[in-house]
Amino acid sequence: MDIVLILVLFAIGFIGSFLSGMLGVGGSIIKYPMLLYIPPLFGLVAFTAHEVSGISAVQVLVASLAGVWAYRKGGYLNKELILYMGIAILAGSLLGSFGSDLMSEAGVNIVYGTLAVIAAIMMFLPKGVEREGSLITFNRPLAAGLALLVGIASGIVGAAGGFLLVPLMITVLKIPTRMTIATSLAITFISSVGASVGKIATGQVEYGSAAIMIVASILAAPLGAKLGKRLPARVLQLLLAVLITATAIKIWTDILF
Numbered sequence: 001m002d003i004v005l006i007l008v009l010f011a012i013g014f015i016g017s018f019l020s021g022m023l024g025v026g027g028s029i030i031k032y033p034m035l036l037y038i039p040p041l042f043g044l045v046a047f048t049a050h051e052v053s054g055i056s057a058v059q060v061l062v063a064s065l066a067g068v069w070a071y072r073k074g075g076y077l078n079k080e081l082i083l084y085m086g087i088a089i090l091a092g093s094l095l096g097s098f099g100s101d102l103m104s105e106a107g108v109n110i111v112y113g114t115l116a117v118i119a120a121i122m123m124f125l126p127k128g129v130e131r132e133g134s135l136i137t138f139n140r141p142l143a144a145g146l147a148l149l150v151g152i153a154s155g156i157v158g159a160a161g162g163f164l165l166v167p168l169m170i171t172v173l174k175i176p177t178r179m180t181i182a183t184s185l186a187i188t189f190i191s192s193v194g195a196s197v198g199k200i201a202t203g204q205v206e207y208g209s210a211a212i213m214i215v216a217s218i219l220a221a222p223l224g225a226k227l228g229k230r231l232p233a234r235v236l237q238l239l240l241a242v243l244i245t246a247t248a249i250k251i252w253t254d255i256l257f
Contacts, residue, residue: 002044004042004044005039005042005044005045005209006212008038008039008042008044009039009209009212009213009216010212010213010215010216011216012031012034012035012038012213012216013031013059013212013213013214013215013216013217013220014216014219014220015030015034015220016030016031016034016059016063016213016220017059017063017066017213017216017217017219017220017221017224018220018221018223018224019224019243020060020063020064020067020185020217020220020221020224021063021066021067021070021185021220021221021222021223021224021225021226021227021228022224022225022227022228022231022236022239023166023181023224023228023236023239023240023243030243030247031056031059031060031213032052032053032056032112032247033247033250033251035047035052035055035056036049036052037250037254047206047209048105049105049106049108049109050100050101050105050108050204051204051205051206051209053100053108053156053199053204054199054200054204054205054206054210055205055206055209055210055213057097057192057195057196057198057199057204057205058192058196058199058200058205058210058214059210059213059214059217060188060192060195061189061192061193061196062214062217062218062221063217063220063221064185064186064188064189064192064221065189066217066218066221066222066225067185067221067222067224067225068182068185068186068189069222070221070222070225070226071181071182071185071225071229074182074229076178076179076181076182076183077179077182077183077186078136078175078179078183081138081143081169081173081175081183081187082183082186082187082190084140084143084144084147085143085144085146085147085165085187086147086186086187086190086191087144087190088143088144088145088147088148088151089147089148089150089151089154089165089187089190089191089194090151090190090191090193090194091148091151091194092147092148092149092150092151092152092153092154092155092191092194093151093152093154093155093191093192093193093194093195093198094151094155094194094195094197094198095151095152095155096151096152096153096154096155096156096195096198097155097156097194097195097196097197097198097199097202098155098198098201098202099152099155099156100155100156100198100199100202100204101198101202101203101204103156106255108156109251109254109255110255111153111156112156112251113248113251113252113255114153115153115154115163115164116163116244116247116248116251117248117252118164119163119164119166119167119244119248120241120244120245120248122164122167122168122170122171122172124241125167125171136175136176136179138173138174138175139173142172142173143173146168146172146173147165147187150164150165150168150191151191151194154191154195155191155194155195155198163240163244165184165187165188166180166181166184166240167240167244169183169184177234177236178228178229178236181228181236185225
């Protein structure tokens with residue numbers, strides 16, 4: 001493998017995984033467009049949408065696990081949420097990842113762009129007053145239903161759904177931001193198991209590239225989680241909103257023009 005390609009992939013994996021740990025997303029919200037657009041800028045081979053989704057699925061598996069490990073102490077992981085949403089998102093991601101093999105390149109990109117727009121809108125909706133951890137309750141059927149839908153859509157693009165789970169958990173389920181970030185990483189890990197199985201089974205994973213990004217994930221995700229614990233909740237929300245909005249604009253600009 002070309003040394004330039006190795007360095008580019010490592011940089012993409014590091015940046016995406018750092019943001020993953022800090023903001024509670026799997027990292028694909030930024031890695032997906034970076035893998036599509038950055039390698040050609042260096043005169044390197046362009047990955048197809050199916051290859052990008054396959055690499056993202058496997059890499060997110062490691063990045064989200066590393067992020068959860070960093071959040072294992074402090075009481076931010078809500079086990080009940082992880083159980084209800086984890087089971088549903090695993091089933092959805094398996095369905096989506098196997099079904100994605102039947103979709104066109106443009107179809108995969110359109111699903112990704114649609115998810116990014118929905119997530120961006122959700123992040124700018126009023127959040128209300130955050131509750132204390134001891135008072136956390138949520139609508140269980142609604143949580144499971146949302147997770148199933150997110151799983152199906154995210155399984156298609158190999159994104160594990162963290163970038164959509166976070167705004168849904170904050171805005172719809174009214175979960176506090178810091179608990180959302182930690183808990184969504186655990187749910188994202190479960191989702192990425194289903195997505196990875198489907199992508200591997202249908203031959204959509206480029207293993208050499210995925211391995212480079214996995215190494216970057218192991219190094220970067222815990223660093224991002226460490227910083228995320230120190231930043232104010234409002235700052236984390238704003239960073240995620242800006243990131244998702246910029247990605248949505250970029251992906252739809254390329255789809256339409």
